[in-house]
Amino acid sequence: MTRAKPTIEIARSAGWCFGVERIVQMAEKLLSETPNGPVYCLGELIHNPQEVERLRAKGMVFVKSHEELPPLESGQKRKVLIRAHGVAPAVKKALQRKGYEIYDGTCPLVTIPQKFAREIAEQGYRVVIMGHREHPEIQGILGHLEGLKVQIDVIAGPEEVGRLKLKASDRVGLISQTTHPYEKFAQLIGEVLKYCLEVRAYNTICQATFDRQDAIRELARRCDVVIVIGGRNSSNTCRLAEIASQYTTCYHIEDASELKGEWFLGKQRIGISAGASTPSRCIEAVQSAIEQLTSSVERPEILERV
């Protein structure tokens, strides 16, 4: 029994984005300049467990919050890295007070929603942020609004507009987490303006998110199955899996070891995409593993074992 070998296609835009590449390079540089360690990092550098382990092995120490950082003795020098998602200004101040040398790796594209959220709040608009309240990027944005006396809401999408209790006289500033789907944001704007006078909306979704989401949509339309690689705690990876699932069967994995032969039985077109925190070697490993799994599918005895 022979079958045509399935085609495996990687989305035209997938894996590390500019902000992730930049922060990983910063981390590598700091580690090489600090051979006697440690280099601290506030939170996991990126939402990819394998990459975090790799950096931990090189001497990076991950702490959950600035409060976990040990106090410094007089004259002692220690470096702390702020990851791409950014932090609240209050956190940065706390690090300064503790005497740490700060290396700020906030993605320049994440500073845009921080800046606009502050600007519109200062102008008296009530602020609506589309995103996940617990996500570090959103926590950073909220931190930039501290001390301002305007109403601030974080909502997941247009389906939650009801709980904003909008009034006809409301003027609403709208921003989105950089990694959320644009279509949802556009719907949110339309839903909000239905009830109020003015919306001021900023396109704070980064280009890499646009490109990856467009690419996976295209890919999923012509594939029998799509594999999305990335941390389960990675917001942008979850969005990719969500989009692919609208068009075809999709599996979200963290690495090649999770792949199962049965996913590819009878599938002719297999697509692969990856979140912004997924290194290319991980994408390549998944591609090789799928090639192996699907070549064995040609042998009927293996087929039956599945």
Added chain:
Amino acid sequence: MTRAKPTIEIARSAGWCFGVERIVQMAEKLLSETPNGPVYCLGELIHNPQEVERLRAKGMVFVKSHEELPPLESGQKRKVLIRAHGVAPAVKKALQRKGYEIYDGTCPLVTIPQKFAREIAEQGYRVVIMGHREHPEIQGILGHLEGLKVQIDVIAGPEEVGRLKLKASDRVGLISQTTHPYEKFAQLIGEVLKYCLEVRAYNTICQATFDRQDAIRELARRCDVVIVIGGRNSSNTCRLAEIASQYTTCYHIEDASELKGEWFLGKQRIGISAGASTPSRCIEAVQSAIEQLTSSVERPEILERV
């Protein structure tokens, strides 16, 4: 041969809106205070030919533009009415220079897009107006932007966004003609923000438009045929007919004389709606005419004649 008499239902919101009622009352008052006439009106008072004829018979003189108004002799007094759609400030100044007594019937809801368009243009936003360039309301809004050095575009809807040639750095102010469908405006906002940094959008669609469009949508969903009454040059009436056509068979008429028996053959639920310029006596006349036409349908000899 007998059939169940069809039900005829009038949309829960239809016909004269607040702005039209207000301007017709103003016109009547001016005419009664000026028994020796004439009272001038810039353009047709409302987009309803029958109503215009009625007022013309009472002594109202309709002129297409202020240039058509006769120059006044010294001491001569003449009244001119500005209709609900509003005019450009330059037109108002020209009337003042000519020495006419101005009665400004601009609908207060039409002054909202005029005001916001000016405000955002002054703040350096490029302005995109959704509407019909030739419509008097849009001409009035454009007149409020005279002398400002920003890019101004009038487009019919989201399908024309391509011709705006938006740049990533663009900050766009968006307003809509008061009588356009909200769904189209919401889509336009989403389409514009896809290509640029910021949109500032105003909900300039009036409540009467919202209500009438909601009502006809509801009505059309449960009717076999919908009759929309209003001037063919009435923008809001054309929008009602457009919406109804998405759900059922729809005929746009100006008055009862246009009705045809064949439209109602075999129809069990007949809906009626009317544009904001259509007086209630006209709606009632159409309802009676349909009742007559459909009662004769019960007689087979009439059926065959149709």
